[in-house]
Amino acid sequence: MQGRENCAPVTMLSFGRGRLSIEPSAMRYIEPHGHMVSRVTDDYLDMVTAGCAAVCEPAFWAGFDRGSVDGFFDYFAQLTEHEPKRAAKFGLPHFTWLCINPKESEDVALAAEVIGIIPKFLDRPTVLGIGEIGLNKNSRNEMKVLEMHVDLAARHHQLILVHTPHLEDKLKGTRLILDVLKGDQRIRPERCIIDHVEEHTVGMVLDAGFWAGMTLYPETKCTGARAIDIVEKYGAERLWMNSACDWGVSVPLAVPRTALEMRRRGHNAEAIDRLIYQNPVRFMNQCPKFKLAEG
Numbered sequence: 440m441q442g443r444e445n446c447a448p449v450t451m452l453s454f455g456r457g458r459l460s461i462e463p464s465a466m467r468y469i470e471p472h473g474h475m476v477s478r479v480t481d482d483y484l485d486m487v488t489a490g491c492a493a494v495c496e497p498a499f500w501a502g503f504d505r506g507s508v509d510g511f512f513d514y515f516a517q518l519t520e521h522e523p524k525r526a527a528k529f530g531l532p533h534f535t536w537l538c539i540n541p542k543e544s545e546d547v548a549l550a551a552e553v554i555g556i557i558p559k560f561l562d563r564p565t566v567l568g569i570g571e572i573g574l575n576k577n578s579r580n581e582m583k584v585l586e587m588h589v590d591l592a593a594r595h596h597q598l599i600l601v602h603t604p605h606l607e608d609k610l611k612g613t614r615l616i617l618d619v620l621k622g623d624q625r626i627r628p629e630r631c632i633i634d635h636v637e638e639h640t641v642g643m644v645l646d647a648g649f650w651a652g653m654t655l656y657p658e659t660k661c662t663g664a665r666a667i668d669i670v671e672k673y674g675a676e677r678l679w680m681n682s683a684c685d686w687g688v689s690v691p692l693a694v695p696r697t698a699l700e701m702r703r704r705g706h707n708a709e710a711i712d713r714l715i716y717q718n719p720v721r722f723m724n725q726c727p728k729f730k731l732a733e734g
């Protein structure tokens with residue numbers, strides 16, 4: 440762990456009549472994939488208290504299919520206007536990624552309309568790239584929409600954040616996604632993060648030169664213990680951990696809690712800091728708009 444000057448700034452918060460100075464823990468981390476629009480404001484407070492220095496929010500499925508392009512326009516405005524303001528109340532920089540999620544990609548005509556409005560938002564100061572794109576059921580239409588997103592990212596020189604399918608579709612879907620990305624000569628793998636990797640997909644992602652994200656879920660995807668096993672096996676050169684913290688069963692503090700488990704298993708403070716802070720910063724810094732609060 441580095442000196443105090445590199446830690447998140449002390450945050451002053453009002454509680455009733457008094458003011459409480461909250462000293463973040465010695466731990467610092469980035470939440471590189473958190474769906475904050477579905478969380479309550481108290482989660483921001485808990486994250487900052489645990490040492491969160493920035494949160495990055497990919498566009499995702501709302502739990503229902505939006506019926507028109509107008510729904511996405513409002514969602515992108517929420518991600519780029521309202522949510523950064525809510526996070527800023529706690530001194531927390533908030534960034535975002537834009538796309539139509541794979542779950543809503545069956546309607547290719549709607550997807551094309553949504554992809555058509557994304558460039559209107561790409562110049563906004565907190566937009567890091569295109570994401571989370573990818574596949575859900577590995578269908579033909581999802582593949583079409585994935586290719587449209589990759590083309591959009593390439594034309595606008597955007598970073599890419601990829602969602603990989605769940606359970607039995609994951610291995611095949613990850614292969615298909617990597618083939619699309621590798622097949623486009625304009626795409627550089629070090630500018631793409633393939634998220635939700637598990638034991639059977641992380642190797643192929645890292646071997647192809649991409650970054651890999653491990654999503655810490657209490658029930659599905661990757662538990663903290665399994666994520667640490669993966670780090671111990673593959674090293675932490677191009678890996679990060681995130682909580683996803685969406686509207687389903689998920690834990691906004693999954694990253695710092697897993698860091699505590701790493702400490703218990705003998706990982707030193709520098710190795711933990713590299714995985715949960717320096718790595719996401721290194722990846723996100725490829726977008727010049729990514730900036731942490733002065734501290």
Ligand SMILES: [Zn+2]
Pocket residue numbers: 472474497499571602683
């Ligand atoms: Zn997500």
